[in-house]
Amino acid sequence: MKELSIQQAATTQGVSRRDFLKFCSMMAGVLAMPKGYSEMIANALANSKRTPVIWLEFQDCAGNSEALLRASRPTVSQLILDVLAVDYHETIMAAAGEQAEAAKKATIDAGGYLLVVEGSIPQGEDGAYCCIAGKSAIQLLEEALPGALAVVAIGSCAAFGGVPATSPNPTGAVPVSTIVGGKKPVLNLPGCPVNPVNLTATVVHFLTFGELPAMDDLGRPLFAYGARIHDNCPRRGHFDAGEFTVAWGDEGHRKGWCLYKMGCKGPVTFHNCPAVQYNDGTSWPIKAGHGCIACSEPGFWELGAYNQADLQRYAPPATYAPVQLPTQKLDPATTGVIGAVAGAAIGAAGVAAYKTLSKPDEEPTPPPARTTKK
Numbered sequence: 001m002k003e004l005s006i007q008q009a010a011t012t013q014g015v016s017r018r019d020f021l022k023f024c025s026m027m028a029g030v031l032a033m034p035k036g037y038s039e040m041i042a043n044a045l046a047n048s049k050r051t052p053v054i055w056l057e058f059q060d061c062a063g064n065s066e067a068l069l070r071a072s073r074p075t076v077s078q079l080i081l082d083v084l085a086v087d088y089h090e091t092i093m094a095a096a097g098e099q100a101e102a103a104k105k106a107t108i109d110a111g112g113y114l115l116v117v118e119g120s121i122p123q124g125e126d127g128a129y130c131c132i133a134g135k136s137a138i139q140l141l142e143e144a145l146p147g148a149l150a151v152v153a154i155g156s157c158a159a160f161g162g163v164p165a166t167s168p169n170p171t172g173a174v175p176v177s178t179i180v181g182g183k184k185p186v187l188n189l190p191g192c193p194v195n196p197v198n199l200t201a202t203v204v205h206f207l208t209f210g211e212l213p214a215m216d217d218l219g220r221p222l223f224a225y226g227a228r229i230h231d232n233c234p235r236r237g238h239f240d241a242g243e244f245t246v247a248w249g250d251e252g253h254r255k256g257w258c259l260y261k262m263g264c265k266g267p268v269t270f271h272n273c274p275a276v277q278y279n280d281g282t283s284w285p286i287k288a289g290h291g292c293i294a295c296s297e298p299g300f301w302e303l304g305a306y307n308q309a310d311l312q313r314y315a316p317p318a319t320y321a322p323v324q325l326p327t328q329k330l331d332p333a334t335t336g337v338i339g340a341v342a343g344a345a346i347g348a349a350g351v352a353a354y355k356t357l358s359k360p361d362e363e364p365t366p367p368p369a370r371t372t373k374k
């Protein structure tokens with residue numbers, strides 16, 4: 001049977017030309033490219049064949065596979081399945097046993113596939129903690145490496161070790177990149193779970209430009225992990241104004257105030273959640289009223305969900321008020337510098353945040369009493 005291009009495959013799935021172009025525009029947006037690039041993406045996808053994918057799953061909760069399956073925006077979900085020809089995914093494929101292994105072997109023998117790895121790799125006890133079909137995760141990964149174009153470590157466990165690698169790390173879990181050891185390019189797509197839009201955008205970039213997108217020093221694509229959540233957070237105005245939630249259900253929480261004091265790690269986390277959101281742009285943790293837990297950062301599980309992020313390390317006084325100084329009084333010289341550097345408005349906002357964060361927490365406003373209808 002003649003192999004279809006991605007656009008042709010999309011058409012057979014009922015995706016109209018209009019929806020296809022809308023998808024290309026959205027991908028250009030997610031990839032932080034100028035609008036004109038959507039045409040380049042459309043041309044590339046109109047001529048590209050689907051990318052074969054081998055998806056290996058090791059030590060994790062399968063949350064990233066779940067996230068892929070939950071992408072329900074019609075054109076996107078169809079296109080995800082059309083852009084990615086997932087030849088082997090032991091969790092979701094219909095085949096099982098020898099049939100599944102045969103599908104994987106055929107793809108490995110053909111080469112030229114994208115190797116997506118979900119979950120961390122246990123090195124303890126010679127890899128005995130995670131075995132599939134009699135082979136350890138280390139063996140399975142090394143077996144699939146030679147024919148791979150590139151490796152995508154999907155989710156925080158694969159990218160950074162995640163929960164399995166948290167102290168005391170009983171299985172000796174390591175990130176995928178440790179096992180790959182430079183033999184193939186590795187792109188990390190952390191998140192707990194990953195946002196499937198970022199996986200699709202990575203593949204679209206690969207098909208359009210023939211290379212992986214630019215990455216930061218943690219191997220994360222800059223289009224998705226280049227901006228700090230705190231800088232794009234819809235609650236940021238409340239942070240600057242010194243308006244904080246100090247107890248779940250208090251007045252500030254009900255009014256949508258900043259969640260920093262509840263442990264929000266937005267100031268130390270780089271991810272495009274505010275722009276892309278989860279569940280097809282429906283919501284994300286901060287919008288839902290819970291602070292960011294830094295799930296796309298290394299070692300996030302060790303940070304403690306309710307510990308306050310260390311602003312001093314990430315928020316230089318030139319751009320933020322010195323909110324963590326161990327004094328109860330404002331330093332006029334400091335606030336003057338802030339005003340001079342950032343302007344009167346930012347200076348005033350900084351003073352408000354300083355005032356609120358540099359004094360002990362006030363008694364939280366109790367949530368309203370629940371009334372029961374009689």
Ligand code: SF4
Pocket residue numbers: 229230231233234235236237239257258259260264265266267286291292
């Ligand atoms: S601390 Fe969290 S909730 Fe507050 S502005 Fe920053 S990212 Fe948003």
